[in-house]
Amino acid sequence: MIKISLCLFLVSVPFFAIICSAFSEDRPTDRRVLVLLDDFAIKSSHSIFFKSLETRGFDLDFKLADDPKLALQRYGQYLYDAIVLFAPTIDRFGGSVDAASLLEFVDSGHDLILAADTSASDLIREIAVECGVDFDEDPTAMVIDHTNHAVSETEGHHTLIANDDFVNSEVILGSRKIEAPVLFKGIGHSINPSSSLVTKVLSASPAAYSANPKSKLSSPPTLIGSAISLVSVVQARNNARILISGSLTVFSDRFFRSGVQKAGSTTKHEKCGNEQFFVELSKWVFHERGHLKAVNVRHNKVGETDEPSMYRIKDDLEYSVEVYEWSGSSWEPYVAGDMQVQFYMMSPYVLKTLSSNEKGLYYTSFKIPDVYGVFQFKVEYQRLGYTALSLSKQIPVRPFRHNEYERFIPAALPYYGASFSMMSGFFVFTLVYLYTK
Amino acid sequence: MGKSATTSDVHALFHSLRSAYAATANHLKIIDLYIVFAIVTAVIQVAYMAIVGSFPFNSFLSGVLSCVGTAVLAVSLRIQVNKDNKEFKDLPPERAFADFVLCNLVLHLVIMNFLG
Numbered sequence: 001m002i003k004i005s006l007c008l009f010l011v012s013v014p015f016f017a018i019i020c021s022a023f024s025e026d027r028p029t030d031r032r033v034l035v036l037l038d039d040f041a042i043k044s045s046h047s048i049f050f051k052s053l054e055t056r057g058f059d060l061d062f063k064l065a066d067d068p069k070l071a072l073q074r075y076g077q078y079l080y081d082a083i084v085l086f087a088p089t090i091d092r093f094g095g096s097v098d099a100a101s102l103l104e105f106v107d108s109g110h111d112l113i114l115a116a117d118t119s120a121s122d123l124i125r126e127i128a129v130e131c132g133v134d135f136d137e138d139p140t141a142m143v144i145d146h147t148n149h150a151v152s153e154t155e156g157h158h159t160l161i162a163n164d165d166f167v168n169s170e171v172i173l174g175s176r177k178i179e180a181p182v183l184f185k186g187i188g189h190s191i192n193p194s195s196s197l198v199t200k201v202l203s204a205s206p207a208a209y210s211a212n213p214k215s216k217l218s219s220p221p222t223l224i225g226s227a228i229s230l231v232s233v234v235q236a237r238n239n240a241r242i243l244i245s246g247s248l249t250v251f252s253d254r255f256f257r258s259g260v261q262k263a264g265s266t267t268k269h270e271k272c273g274n275e276q277f278f279v280e281l282s283k284w285v286f287h288e289r290g291h292l293k294a295v296n297v298r299h300n301k302v303g304e305t306d307e308p309s310m311y312r313i314k315d316d317l318e319y320s321v322e323v324y325e326w327s328g329s330s331w332e333p334y335v336a337g338d339m340q341v342q343f344y345m346m347s348p349y350v351l352k353t354l355s356s357n358e359k360g361l362y363y364t365s366f367k368i369p370d371v372y373g374v375f376q377f378k379v380e381y382q383r384l385g386y387t388a389l390s391l392s393k394q395i396p397v398r399p400f401r402h403n404e405y406e407r408f409i410p411a412a413l414p415y416y417g418a419s420f421s422m423m424s425g426f427f428v429f430t431l432v433y434l435y436t437k
Numbered sequence: 438m439g440k441s442a443t444t445s446d447v448h449a450l451f452h453s454l455r456s457a458y459a460a461t462a463n464h465l466k467i468i469d470l471y472i473v474f475a476i477v478t479a480v481i482q483v484a485y486m487a488i489v490g491s492f493p494f495n496s497f498l499s500g501v502l503s504c505v506g507t508a509v510l511a512v513s514l515r516i517q518v519n520k521d522n523k524e525f526k527d528l529p530p531e532r533a534f535a536d537f538v539l540c541n542l543v544l545h546l547v548i549m550n551f552l553g
Contacts (some may be wrong), residue, residue, distance in 0.1 A: 215472030291515045293521050412493040412553070414485045419548050420502040426541050429511075433464060434533070 028287045028326050034072075034080040036065040038087045042248070049251045052279050056328075059285070060084075071097030072105055082286060083109055088117040088124055088248055099123060101327070103130050111241045111285050115248040117186050118142055128189065132198045132234050133244045135189045136210045136223050138203040143188040143228060143246070150183055152259040159183045163230065164273070171290040171385030172233065174280035180269035181262055182277050183255050186227035186247025197234055199384060201243075201281065204228035213420045233285065237386040239321045241285045250274055270310035288328040290385045296298050296322045297393055299377060302365060311397045313372050313406070320355070320363035321379060321391065333360025341411070342378045343368070372399040453551050468515045479504035506544045508536055522523040 006244065019239060037043060043050065043062050055061055061080065065087035084103065092098075097323040106112050106143060116124050116135060125135050142159045150162035163180040168174055182202060191198040203226050210223035232248075235244040249255055251274075260272035283289050300307055302316040312318060319341055324331040338364050347370045351369035354362035373394045381389035408416070482500050491497055517525045517533035525533070 405515060409493045409496065409553075411489060412496035414482060415493070415496040418482050418500040419503045419545075419552055421478060422475065422548075423545050425471065425474060426507060426545070428504050429467070430538065433467055435468065436463060 004105045028291045033082045034086045036087050036384045048256045065090040066094040068094045070097045084113045088120045106173045109240045111240045113243045115245045117248045133189045138210040141210045145206040148205040162335045164204045169385045172284045178273040180273040200229040202231040243285045291326040292387050294323045315368045318365040338410045344378045345373050372397050470509045475504045475508040503548040
């Protein structure tokens with residue numbers, strides 16, 4: 001009896017350790033990733049991409065998308081931190097998973113990589129629409145580009161595109177420049193251009209359009225030019241990151257290893273930019289880069305160290321905050337020159353750019369305006385590729401007490417002078433009046 | 438012709454006023470000078486307020502009140518002390534002066550309080 005319970009205890013200790021190493025606020029990088037596939041051939045045909053994830057420490061769990069034992073959560077806890085959905089033709093998920101539960105998974109702050117392809121099912125399109133991305137409605141359409149396609153012996157319809165129209169962001173695509181163009185063959189999608197949450201990472205060239213390559217064009221295509229996005233990312237307001245790609249073959253080993261030559265150009269690259277592009281992008285999606293946290297918001301009167309519970313108008317105060325960025329393994333100081341703090345009550349009365357000490361501490365000092373009320377220190381920091389920082393700290397500001405006003409008002413000096421001159425005039429007058437004959 | 442007549446009339450009027458005024462008693466002239474001083478001070482304060490604005494309004498009122506109040510009290514002293522005034526024939530001028538001093542004391546007390 002004791003032996004069994006001892007064995008159970010010993011077995012459960014590593015179990016607890018595994019639970020503790022999962023996604024947590026202190027370590028925002030995902031750990032357990034569910035990979036849903038159409039069939040297991042994809043596991044071997046995309047092995048370079050999966051191996052790059054595994055070498056970075058992710059636990060990949062490969063399952064068929066219609067596996068009847070599929071489950072995302074058990075007893076209210078999510079079993080995975082992120083999902084890679086490489087099943088473009090799936091019509092119905094197996095087990096307890098469906099479009100709604102997937103979207104709930106993303107809504108709870110987890111990440112998603114979604115790849116559609118030429119035969120994308122309605123289910124995949126529906127999930128993409130809920131994420132903010134509209135695939136072309138025509139099921140036979142592919143992205144065709146007659147000027148920017150890759151030189152190839154097998155492809156005659158110019159659907160294999162070589163594209164280097166990347167988004168200009170070092171956070172999303174890494175600091176090393178991607179020299180070679182990226183090969184793409186699949187469907188295009190459009191995003192809402194006024195949305196600040198969706199970004200086109202790889203957009204099509206102005207000469208591209210989305211149409212069926214095998215039939216003649218009967219009417220002008222709806223998706224044309226740079227409005228077509230080939231790969232987009234969505235960063236939700238709860239900082240969940242979604243990568244949506246219009247092609248599954250861009251992740252394959254065949255594309256990762258192949259060289260590329262753009263039609264009309266003489267440079268032939270030995271290796272196309274796909275591997276670097278998608279590996280760096282997966283680092284961003286899984287929060288290994290660009291994840292900020294702000295700690296230690298402090299404010300105090302100039303010359304003091306403790307935080308008062310109330311300020312007075314025309315006080316001088318100092319404000320400081322520390323911002324760190326997750327580097328994949330540790331929190332590094334985040335250095336930028338454009339973080340601003342507002343002293344806000346219905347509208348910002350003071351707006352100052354915070355100065356940085358290069359070690360992640362941002363500080364500034366200013367004089368409280370001549371208005372009393374309940375103010376907030378607001379820091380709203382939203383930059384492309386970084387998690388949104390939205391800090392707010394409330395502080396009341398009181399007016400002068402009656403003994404805090406100036407004793408003598410300089411503007412009233414003539415009146416003071418006149419009153420005293422009247423008094424002395426009265427005194428002189430009495431003397432003169434009494435002592436003259 | 439008419440114009441020179443009116444200007445000479447104005448001159449004549451002025452001269453007669455001056456000569457009549459010269460006939461007043463000395464102590465009344467001292468009071469008049471005091472009144473003029475008070476009014477001029479009041480006018481200066483009003484001009485200052487018109488330029489700068491009425492920010493410490495209580496100080497402005499206090500300063501102007503001190504000048505106007507002084508002028509009023511001085512005028513009442515002059516009325517009571519003037520021997521040609523039939524109404525105050527029986528009032529001793531010392532009594533009038535004592536009243537003047539007392540009222541001025543109260544006035545300046547009020548002014549100092551309201552000056553801020």
